[in-house]
Amino acid sequence: MQSLGINVLFEGINLQRLFGGLLVTVEIAFFSIAIGSLLGILMGLIRTSKSKTICFVCRIYLEVFRIIPILVWLFIAYFGVTRMFDIHVSGEVVAVVVFSLWGAAEMGDIVRGALESLPRHQMESGKALGLSSLGVYRYILIPQAIRRMLPGAINLATRMVKTTSLVVMIGVIDVVKVGQQIIELSTLRIPTAAFWIYGFIFILYFIICYPLAKWSKKLEMKWES
Amino acid sequence: MANKENNPVLLEVKNLYKEYDGRAALDNIDLSIHKGEVVVVLGPSGCGKSTLLRCLNGLEMIQGGDIIFYGESLTGKDVQWQEIRQKIGMVFQNYDLFPHMTVIENILLGPEKVQSRDRNEIMQQATQLLDRVGLLDRKDAYPRQLSGGQKQRIAIVRALCMNPEIMLFDEVTAALDPEMVREVLDVILGLAKQGMTMVIVTHEMGFARLVADRIVFVDFGKVCEIGSPDEFFTNPKTERTRQFLNIFQY
Amino acid sequence: MNVNWEFIITTLPLYEKAAWLTLKLAAGGILASLVLGLLCSVILYYRVRGIEKLVQAYIELSRNTPLLIQLFFLYYGFTKIGLTMSENTCAIIGLSFLGGSYMAEAFRGGIESVSKTQIESGLSIGLSKMQLFRYIILPQAFSVTIPAVGANCIFLLKETSIVGAIAIPDIMNLTQDVIGMYYQTFESLLMLVMAYLVMILPLSLFLSWLEREVRYAEFGN
Numbered sequence: 001m002q003s004l005g006i007n008v009l010f011e012g013i014n015l016q017r018l019f020g021g022l023l024v025t026v027e028i029a030f031f032s033i034a035i036g037s038l039l040g041i042l043m044g045l046i047r048t049s050k051s052k053t054i055c056f057v058c059r060i061y062l063e064v065f066r067i068i069p070i071l072v073w074l075f076i077a078y079f080g081v082t083r084m085f086d087i088h089v090s091g092e093v094v095a096v097v098v099f100s101l102w103g104a105a106e107m108g109d110i111v112r113g114a115l116e117s118l119p120r121h122q123m124e125s126g127k128a129l130g131l132s133s134l135g136v137y138r139y140i141l142i143p144q145a146i147r148r149m150l151p152g153a154i155n156l157a158t159r160m161v162k163t164t165s166l167v168v169m170i171g172v173i174d175v176v177k178v179g180q181q182i183i184e185l186s187t188l189r190i191p192t193a194a195f196w197i198y199g200f201i202f203i204l205y206f207i208i209c210y211p212l213a214k215w216s217k218k219l220e221m222k223w224e225s
Numbered sequence: 226m227a228n229k230e231n232n233p234v235l236l237e238v239k240n241l242y243k244e245y246d247g248r249a250a251l252d253n254i255d256l257s258i259h260k261g262e263v264v265v266v267l268g269p270s271g272c273g274k275s276t277l278l279r280c281l282n283g284l285e286m287i288q289g290g291d292i293i294f295y296g297e298s299l300t301g302k303d304v305q306w307q308e309i310r311q312k313i314g315m316v317f318q319n320y321d322l323f324p325h326m327t328v329i330e331n332i333l334l335g336p337e338k339v340q341s342r343d344r345n346e347i348m349q350q351a352t353q354l355l356d357r358v359g360l361l362d363r364k365d366a367y368p369r370q371l372s373g374g375q376k377q378r379i380a381i382v383r384a385l386c387m388n389p390e391i392m393l394f395d396e397v398t399a400a401l402d403p404e405m406v407r408e409v410l411d412v413i414l415g416l417a418k419q420g421m422t423m424v425i426v427t428h429e430m431g432f433a434r435l436v437a438d439r440i441v442f443v444d445f446g447k448v449c450e451i452g453s454p455d456e457f458f459t460n461p462k463t464e465r466t467r468q469f470l471n472i473f474q475y
Numbered sequence: 476m477n478v479n480w481e482f483i484i485t486t487l488p489l490y491e492k493a494a495w496l497t498l499k500l501a502a503g504g505i506l507a508s509l510v511l512g513l514l515c516s517v518i519l520y521y522r523v524r525g526i527e528k529l530v531q532a533y534i535e536l537s538r539n540t541p542l543l544i545q546l547f548f549l550y551y552g553f554t555k556i557g558l559t560m561s562e563n564t565c566a567i568i569g570l571s572f573l574g575g576s577y578m579a580e581a582f583r584g585g586i587e588s589v590s591k592t593q594i595e596s597g598l599s600i601g602l603s604k605m606q607l608f609r610y611i612i613l614p615q616a617f618s619v620t621i622p623a624v625g626a627n628c629i630f631l632l633k634e635t636s637i638v639g640a641i642a643i644p645d646i647m648n649l650t651q652d653v654i655g656m657y658y659q660t661f662e663s664l665l666m667l668v669m670a671y672l673v674m675i676l677p678l679s680l681f682l683s684w685l686e687r688e689v690r691y692a693e694f695g696n
Contacts, residue, residue, distance in 0.1 A: 067675050068668060069636035071647065076664050079651075083660040158539070165541035169640060176543065183551070195552035202544050209539035284595055311601040321596035325614045334610060335600035387600055 008186050008193045009200055018197075021178030022204060024092070028174070029161045031096045036103020036160070037153065043104050044111020062105045071166050073098050078170040091172035099160055106156050114148035147223045154216035158209050165205070175201055229438055232259040235295065235391060235422055236281065236313075242289030243273075243280060243446075250276050251446045254290070258391070261420045265427060265437035265454075269469060273446040274426045278393050281424065282306075282313045295390075311339060314389030318396045320380040322368040328355075329364040332383045340387065347386065354382045358412050374405025381412055392416065394425040410436075430473050434458055442466050482659045483666060489653075493646045494670050500563060500643070501632045504570025508631065509624070511571055512578025519583060520608065534576040542637050545569050550641045566638040574631045581623035585616030621689050625682035632675055646670050 009015060047058045065073070077094045081087060118141060126136035168176040179197045186193040234257045241254035251273045258264055266274045279285040281292060283299065283306040292299040299309060322331050329351065336347040355361040358378040368376055377397055384392060394413065398406040410432050417423065417436050427433055433440065433454065440457040442450040442465075450457065450466050461467050515530045537545070546569040550562065560568070589612045597611040639647035650667045654660050 067679060068671050069633040071636045072667060072671055075647065075650065075667065079654055079660055080664050083654070083658070162539075162541040165543045166637065168543070176547070192555045194555045195548075198544060198548040198552040202540050202548050205540045205544055206536060210535060213535075213539055282599060284598065306598075307601050307603050310599055315599040317592065317596060317599075319592055321590075321592045323593065323596070323611055323615075335602070338606055338610065339601040339603075383600065 006196050008182070008190045008196055011186070014182050014186075017178050017182065018175055018200070018204075021173060021175035024172065025161075025164050025167075025174045026208075028092060028095050028099070028167060028172070029157075029164045032099030032103055032164075033157050033160055035096070035100040037107050039100060039104035040107020041111050043108030044115060047108055047112040048115050058108065062109055065102045065105045070098065070102060070163055071169065073102070074166060074170050091167055091170040094170060095164070095167045095172060099163065103156065103160060107153065110149055110152040110156065111145075113152070114145045117148055118144055147219075151216045151220040151223075154212055154219070158212045158216070161209055161212070162205065175204065229259045229262040232261055234258065235260050236424075237293040238277075238281075238290070239293065240290035241277070241280065241287055241292065243276060243285065243287045245276070249446055251280070251287075254443075254446075254448055256441060256448070256451075258422060258424060260422055262438045263417045263423045263425065263436055264439050264441060265425045265433045266441045266443055267427070267430075267433060267469070268443035268449075272443045274443050275395050277443065278315070278395050278424060278426055281393060282310055282315050284315075307339070311335075311387050312390045313393060314384035314387055314391070315393040315395065316377070316380050316384050316397050318399050320368075320373070320376040320397075320400075322376055322379060322383070324368050327365050327367055328360070328371075328379050331368070331379065332386050335383070335387050351382070351386055354385055355379075357415070358382060359408075372405060373401045374408045377401065377405075377409045378412055381409070381416075385416075391422045391424065394423065394427070396426050396428065398427065398429060430458075442469065444469070478665075479659055479662050482657065482662050486653060486663075486666065489649055490646060490666050490670050493644060493649045494674060496643070497632075497635045497638075497645050498674060500566050500570065500638060500645075501635045503567040504574055504631050504635070505628050507567060507571035508574025508578045508627070511575030512580075512582055515575060515579035516582035516586065519579070520586060521604065530579070534579055537573050537576040538580075542569060542573050542634050543640055545572055546638065546641050562638075562641050562643045565641060566635070566643055569638070570631055570634065573634065574627060577627045577630065578624060581620055581627055582616075584623055585620030586612055588619040589615045618689050622682070622686045625685060629675060629678055629682065632678065633671075636671070 009018075043058065047055060049055065074095065077098050078089075078091060081089055081094070122140050122144075123133075123136055126140045127133075131139065164174065165176055167174050168180070179201050183193045183197050236258040238254055238256040241251055242249065243251040254277060256264070266277065268274045276285055280287050283304065287300060290300075294309065294313070298304075322328075323334070326334065332351045332355075333344070333347055336342045336350075337344060352361060352364075355364055358381070360375060360378055360382075363371060363375065363379075368379075371379070381397075397413075398409050401409065406429065410429065413423070413425065414432075414436055425433075425436070435454075437454045440450075440452055440454055441448060442457070444465050450461065450463050452462070456462075457466070458470065461470060515534065518526050518530050546565065549569055549572075550560075550565045554560070586608075593611055593615065594607065597607045602610065635645065636647055639645045639651075642648075646667060650663050653663045657663075
């Protein structure tokens with residue numbers, strides 16, 4: 001019976017459809033991570049400002065994402081925007097917007113942490129060697145900042161990839177939704193379809209996230225200062 | 226110091242070989258330590274003297290040779306290091322008192338929990354020892370409230386309360402401010418006078434000359450020279466030893 | 476914008492009930508996670524042969540897959556191969572599966588935060604591995620473990636928002652139903668946010684306070 005069950009994966013164009021759904025997932029993750037990182041770097045720079053109000057506002061922005069679950073934000077954005085303002089936005093767009101904003105908040109914190117942890121005398125030491133301000137940034141500060149940021153940033157990216165699984169709840173046809181559709185069609189013929197399909201998706205996510213996590217750890221150990 | 230070489234051998238190191246990162250950290254080390262003897266190990270940084278000490282109480286594993294304590298081999302899988310370490314005491318460069326316990330709690334922990342001795346009996350011994358190092362009034366203080374020299378003296382008392390047969394000292398004054406070095410060395414001198422068997426790794430040349438029964442000079446993981454302090458300092462046998470001693474002459 | 480307060484007041488009891496369910500599930504998941512995490516870290520500490528690798532594999536698997544997939548796999552997948560369970564049980568199992576590895580990491584972080592020299596110092600006075608753990612490692616691991624465990628608790632509480640996917644009548648499903656039935660979108664979403672704020676904010680503040688207390692007790696500042 002078991003060997004019959006796993007065949008659901010290889011029937012017809014099931015595998016193809018699953019990978020199609022995976023593509024949607026990866027696209028959402030990719031755009032969210034890219035936009036989120038760029039905004040996040042900006043936000044991190046802003047947060048080093050001396051103005052207390054700016055820091056306070058940014059802090060609230062971050063906390064708001066840390067206290068309210070991301071799925072709730074997806075709901076608010078999706079149901080709120082479509083019903084309250086009578087516009088139709090696709091789930092994908094809503095997802096990318098929400099994830100990017102979330103990513104920006106978290107990335108901003110990572111960047112801020114990295115910048116603040118840099119030893120303060122580097123600018124003076126750099127200038128004493130004859131470098132211009134720009135030179136100090138380029139050769140001394142930015143490389144160090146990147147090293148402190150990268151592990152955290154990769155960790156954030158991994159979390160974002162995992163969170164993209166939630167988009168099925170706002171109607172996006174991602175790998176989870178495709179899986180559900182396949183199960184619906186196959187479940188009468190192959191009772192254990194659900195086990196194999198969800199198991200397969202489980203492994204897909206693992207294959208994406210595990211290498212990222214390992215990479216992040218490797219970098220962290222390599223650059224342990 | 227009196228010739229202790231007629232006393233029974235407590236600890237014997239035979240042909241010790243230890244590897245580190247593929248290189249030999251210790252090679253062909255032979256050493257016998259007699260009861261009541263004070264052996265001082267000298268040598269340049271990185272020569273392996275601390276590693277040697279750490280092999281003696283099982284903090285480092287050896288890949289060749291043997292260590293024999295009271296006739297029993299300390300190599301092999303079944304060595305009960307927990308038992309052995311009660312008899313071979315060690316004091317580290319960074320004292321490492323337990324920060325969440327007071328001085329007296331630090332001292333009582335081993336005897337009470339490991340040796341299951343009567344609390345009153347340990348208390349008596351601890352009080353005596355603390356008094357001897359001049360720190361009885363600090364027995365309820367936390368390590369963070371003490372100076373480096375005070376902490377190191379407490380670390381020595383903590384090790385002594387386990388009633389070890391041998392004491393190992395790993396550069397115990399290296400991390401101290403100069404003014405505090407003397408108070409710690411005085412304690413060790415006191416122990417030597419009482420006949421405690423000790424292996425001391427140190428940089429303090431004057432102290433080494435005073436306290437040692439024998440000096441062992443280690444260089445690049447090998448024993449370069451062994452001799453009495455007088456021989457060693459006034460008439461070194463090898464060129465390497467002469468070079469080393471010159472570093473300390475201005 | 477006109478807020479329909481009457482609607483909010485009438486649906487409040489529903490939200491309250493759903494929130495209690497969420498809290499109960501979270502509590503169950505957190506407790507089970509703590510037990511599982513503790514078990515795992517003990518196994519890793521003693522390096523129990525054979526099981527050590529299993530525990531490490533478990534930790535990697537649960538940390539690198541989303542909770543939603545874990546729940547679907549458990550609830551829809553495992554029931555098809557003969558194992559039946561209620562939605563609530565499945566939610567708690569799912570939360571503990573995920574939470575267990577996070578807690579294990581928190582405990583491991585605490586253990587590793589105790590410096591190697593402290594461990595050597597303890598070994599030198601003849602402490603056994605168990606005594607070492609109890610007298611030297613555990614007290615010193617606290618100030619690193621408590622914040623991490625606390626953060627995990629908040630994390631698990633937030634993750635409960637996902638259990639609605641397996642048909643549990645929690646706040647998320649309630650909100651969807653209410654919006655579908657009464658079209659009071661703004662008010663429903665407002666209550667949704669309020670519900671989570673009320674559940675999580677106090678916990679977050681309590682945690683910050685606890686962190687400060689633990690740090691004070693250990694370092695005196």
